[in-house]
Amino acid sequence: MFELAAPAAGDFTTTTRYVALDTETTGRDPDADEVIEVGAVAFDLEGATETYQTFVRPYRLPDYQVERLTGIRAADLESAPRFASVAGELREFIGSSPLVGQNIAFDLAFLERGGVVPPGAAIDTFELAQLLLPGLSDYSLRGLAAHLGIEFPVRHRALADAEASRLVFLALRQRLAELPSWLLEQVGRLAAAGGWSLAAVIADVLAAGGGAGDGRAGASAEELLAPAGEPPRPLQAIKGAAPASDTESLRLLSLAASLPEHFGAGFERRLEQEEMAAAVSRSLRERHHLVVEAGTGVGKSLAYLLPAALHAVRTGERVVVSTDTLGLQEQLFAKDLPVVQELVRRAEGQELRTAQLKGRRNYLCLQRWSASRFAPPATKEEAILQARLLVWLTRTQTGDRAELGLHSSFEGAWSKLSAEDTACLTNGCSFARSGACFLLRARRRAEAAHILVVNHALLLTDIATGGHVLPAYSRLVVDEAHNLEDEATSRLAFRASEGDVAAFLDRIGRRAGDRGSLVHSLQEAARGSGEVLGPGAYIAGVGSALLDAAGRARQRLSTPFRLLNRVLREHGASDRETEERLLITRATRVQPLWSDVQIAAEDLHAALRQLAGLLADVHGLLESAGYGLMDQEGLTAEVAGLWQEASSLMEGLGAALLSEDASLICWLERERGTGEVAVCTAPLQVSEILRRELFERKDSVVLTSATLSAEGSFAYLRERVGLDEAEELLLGSPFDYPESTLIVLPRDLPEPNDREYALETAELLVEACRASGGRALLLFTSYGSLMAAYEQIKAPLESEGILVLAHGVDGSPRQLLAALRENNRTVLLGTASFWEGVDVAGEALSLLVIARLPFAVPTDPIYQARSALYDEPFDQYALPQAVLRFRQGFGRLIRSRTDRGVLLVLDTRIRSRKYGEAFLRSLPRCTVRDLAAREVPGAIEAWLSRPPAVAAAGRVEPAQAS
Numbered sequence: 001m002f003e004l005a006a007p008a009a010g011d012f013t014t015t016t017r018y019v020a021l022d023t024e025t026t027g028r029d030p031d032a033d034e035v036i037e038v039g040a041v042a043f044d045l046e047g048a049t050e051t052y053q054t055f056v057r058p059y060r061l062p063d064y065q066v067e068r069l070t071g072i073r074a075a076d077l078e079s080a081p082r083f084a085s086v087a088g089e090l091r092e093f094i095g096s097s098p099l100v101g102q103n104i105a106f107d108l109a110f111l112e113r114g115g116v117v118p119p120g121a122a123i124d125t126f127e128l129a130q131l132l133l134p135g136l137s138d139y140s141l142r143g144l145a146a147h148l149g150i151e152f153p154v155r156h157r158a159l160a161d162a163e164a165s166r167l168v169f170l171a172l173r174q175r176l177a178e179l180p181s182w183l184l185e186q187v188g189r190l191a192a193a194g195g196w197s198l199a200a201v202i203a204d205v206l207a208a209g210g211g212a213g214d215g216r217a218g219a220s221a222e223e224l225l226a227p228a229g230e231p232p233r234p235l236q237a238i239k240g241a242a243p244a245s246d247t248e249s250l251r252l253l254s255l256a257a258s259l260p261e262h263f264g265a266g267f268e269r270r271l272e273q274e275e276m277a278a279a280v281s282r283s284l285r286e287r288h289h290l291v292v293e294a295g296t297g298v299g300k301s302l303a304y305l306l307p308a309a310l311h312a313v314r315t316g317e318r319v320v321v322s323t324d325t326l327g328l329q330e331q332l333f334a335k336d337l338p339v340v341q342e343l344v345r346r347a348e349g350q351e352l353r354t355a356q357l358k359g360r361r362n363y364l365c366l367q368r369w370s371a372s373r374f375a376p377p378a379t380k381e382e383a384i385l386q387a388r389l390l391v392w393l394t395r396t397q398t399g400d401r402a403e404l405g406l407h408s409s410f411e412g413a414w415s416k417l418s419a420e421d422t423a424c425l426t427n428g429c430s431f432a433r434s435g436a437c438f439l440l441r442a443r444r445r446a447e448a449a450h451i452l453v454v455n456h457a458l459l460l461t462d463i464a465t466g467g468h469v470l471p472a473y474s475r476l477v478v479d480e481a482h483n484l485e486d487e488a489t490s491r492l493a494f495r496a497s498e499g500d501v502a503a504f505l506d507r508i509g510r511r512a513g514d515r516g517s518l519v520h521s522l523q524e525a526a527r528g529s530g531e532v533l534g535p536g537a538y539i540a541g542v543g544s545a546l547l548d549a550a551g552r553a554r555q556r557l558s559t560p561f562r563l564l565n566r567v568l569r570e571h572g573a574s575d576r577e578t579e580e581r582l583l584i585t586r587a588t589r590v591q592p593l594w595s596d597v598q599i600a601a602e603d604l605h606a607a608l609r610q611l612a613g614l615l616a617d618v619h620g621l622l623e624s625a626g627y628g629l630m631d632q633e634g635l636t637a638e639v640a641g642l643w644q645e646a647s648s649l650m651e652g653l654g655a656a657l658l659s660e661d662a663s664l665i666c667w668l669e670r671e672r673g674t675g676e677v678a679v680c681t682a683p684l685q686v687s688e689i690l691r692r693e694l695f696e697r698k699d700s701v702v703l704t705s706a707t708l709s710a711e712g713s714f715a716y717l718r719e720r721v722g723l724d725e726a727e728e729l730l731l732g733s734p735f736d737y738p739e740s741t742l743i744v745l746p747r748d749l750p751e752p753n754d755r756e757y758a759l760e761t762a763e764l765l766v767e768a769c770r771a772s773g774g775r776a777l778l779l780f781t782s783y784g785s786l787m788a789a790y791e792q793i794k795a796p797l798e799s800e801g802i803l804v805l806a807h808g809v810d811g812s813p814r815q816l817l818a819a820l821r822e823n824n825r826t827v828l829l830g831t832a833s834f835w836e837g838v839d840v841a842g843e844a845l846s847l848l849v850i851a852r853l854p855f856a857v858p859t860d861p862i863y864q865a866r867s868a869l870y871d872e873p874f875d876q877y878a879l880p881q882a883v884l885r886f887r888q889g890f891g892r893l894i895r896s897r898t899d900r901g902v903l904l905v906l907d908t909r910i911r912s913r914k915y916g917e918a919f920l921r922s923l924p925r926c927t928v929r930d931l932a933a934r935e936v937p938g939a940i941e942a943w944l945s946r947p948p949a950v951a952a953a954g955r956v957e958p959a960q961a962s
Helices: 064-070 083-094 104-113 125-132 141-147 158-177 181-193 198-207 246-258 271-286 300-315 326-348 366-372 380-392 408-415 430-434 438-447 456-464 481-491 498-508 518-529 535-555 558-571 592-623 632-657 687-695 715-721 757-772 783-798 813-822 861-867 873-890 916-921 933-945
Strands: 018-025 035-043 049-055 099-101 122-124 290-294 319-323 354-356 451-455 475-478 494-497 581-583 664-670 677-683 700-705 727-731 741-746 776-780 803-806 826-831 847-850 901-905 927-931
Touching (some): 018 083, 018 104, 035 083, 035 158, 049 083, 049 158, 064 803, 099 158, 104 122, 122 125, 122 198, 125 141, 125 158, 125 198, 125 380, 141 158, 158 198, 181 380, 246 271, 246 300, 246 326, 271 290, 271 300, 271 700, 290 300, 300 319, 300 326, 300 451, 300 475, 319 326, 319 456, 326 354, 326 451, 366 430, 451 456, 456 475, 456 481, 456 687, 481 677, 481 687, 481 700, 481 715, 494 498, 494 632, 498 518, 498 535, 498 632, 518 535, 518 632, 535 592, 558 592, 558 664, 581 861, 592 632, 632 664, 632 677, 687 715, 715 873, 741 933, 757 776, 757 783, 776 783, 783 803, 783 826, 813 826, 847 873, 861 873, 873 916, 927 933
Parallel strands (some): 099 122, 290 700, 290 727, 319 475, 475 700, 741 927, 776 826, 776 847, 847 901
Antiparallel strands (some): 018 035, 035 049, 494 677, 581 664, 664 677
């Protein structure tokens, strides 16, 4: 437990000298990599500076990726000293001054590895910016410099980065000094309690007389909050207005040309966009469902948003828009909807109100925060989070955690403060009564919005709870609808390992003194009630009963999972590239070992049932009035969450292990990281749920995406999601694919299961990426095959100045895509998420490689169970699923009218097997060439060297050879 000691000014002396420092290294691992350059700037607050810079000769020269990033060549390092030779002078330059740097812990790790351990505080400009600039989209050094108006022309060189860190620090320190002194003192106490180095900066500011005076020694929770705006008005129809006609929707779309500030001077009329807008307008007006595929470049967002906005404004009926990815959700809300609002204002003279709604876990619960505000934080993460919240709450209107950009290490701390599992809207919470509650604000904005943007997860949660999550609506647009079945499966799935159950039991408590546990919270609340024989004492006694019940469950936990481990080991097939998995079938359940599993699982189930019953009793007691416990409302919410989790574990494990439910898929899976066995279930079919709870209950549902059809038919999608009656619209792209896109099919490569496939395709990949000069995205269906290719192509390509980056090795998807955009001579290897959502226009992505046709892994339990429902599982299920995935991958290549590119398919089954034609027929008409592998590089180079041509818009036919 951290103590909250105030960072009094007298405990520190005003710092007169800081040292901003940066290092360039051969990699990110201080145990395996080395420093190649050090840059440092000593400075004070008066502007005086002194610099230090040196190259450092490593024992292993940096690879091309480092050379490309930094510009430091091997020749620069040949005559440089070893780190041991400069350690002494670097130590002397730093002295006892606090160090300043962006992600300074990274640099410190390398310095300490070399024997340089600076004694002063280490101040991270990244952490300081997160405290003072909540909601910023980019906290990189470049992003901070741009936001603060700091020139930063040279990057990824040690001295330049150190100088930029100095200027960023000074700008942020000035903002720190402008905060109220009482707020600085509270943040400083929390920072000190968490061992956060920023405590020293805050103390330094206070000691120097910083901190704005505002006449208050502190602030109540309510006073701290940013003022809330006026409550939104309820939706109302325009009196006498008729629902919008197709013509009126198209007229609104045509007005987009009058907004060059949003679209530029070259806004183009697209017939496909107009056809889609008219169809969406009819669907909303005539109350029928619509499924529409809109190819790349159609502009489908405006095509459904404009008719939806016009309909909502005129009729006063809310339209909900659901997306699968956060990127599209943010694009709609931050980019597209403001345009739509302006067009509606010009055309209708009306205000279009929009809102975004997320799950409860995304919002801060002010009641929970207020109760914990002055309590000693239990962990460093809790202390840091509380400090950041204090500053953020003076500014935020939403209380949405997305504005904080929290790292995963803060999940535990945030979960104690989020609005998940709270009863704050019904239990008389003071923040709810005053209208300050962020969740209540979000719901009121949603209820007053003409267009409400949500994600598929929240949409499906609303369906699962009978409509208790979203405000009432009867019209829905589902964008990225190709993922609707998968998301519904995920929302209704269950997964639990022994570690998951143990972690839940630990949250109840292992022993009476466990801080952070429910039992400890109950004891502290009872102690605070001040009544020796009152209801608080009874609640404390209930805590002892909970400890005993959790202990019994813990004793019965290991046996069923040990037996399940045996089942998986003896009956499961190990897949080298994925987790070891076993579909639990009737044949599994009749094995003698399964009887032992059921006996042990029944014992655990009974213990969890008893624990859930106790939690239900405690929840009922806490909801009663008159207990007078400390933070009774927060405690009630905590118990409610644990009760729900206990019930979920009990029901999920029971359904998987104790019964045979034909509507569930059950399987065992070994987790890669821990080696533990997880028990998993998912619905066998979601189509009936979606049919009954979505399509039959709503007046109009529009499903749209760039990839919904397989071979020109929506039959597969409609069958999978339960959409029986709907108008269909299949729109091509306005792009001239025969002119812009070459599909290359090597005819003499081994098939993917051949032992020579990896070697021969790697050789072709090297030559193909040389021919394209990088500018390539390579898509794989498994991480194992990605790594095999990465290891074989990296060295030969980087020896020629082409950077090779891999998903899961060289950074996050966002970082890798940024690298591809910034440096054309880059090859990016991706799997999973890179098959969709990647938008890199222009020459930066000119070569797209699909290594294998994207069939599902045959051992995947969900695939196994669902394919068994078909008479012809390959033709009816596996093939359409793979075709849709293939089309999603293809869509990464051509993103604008002026793009030009090559698709290289390394899987010869696309020609050698009869089903291969299904993949080609599902693509737009392109130029297709069957070539020998040796001819491929020349064809790529020749195609990409031709100047782009922009053809007139028109419908796109399927791919054909030429």
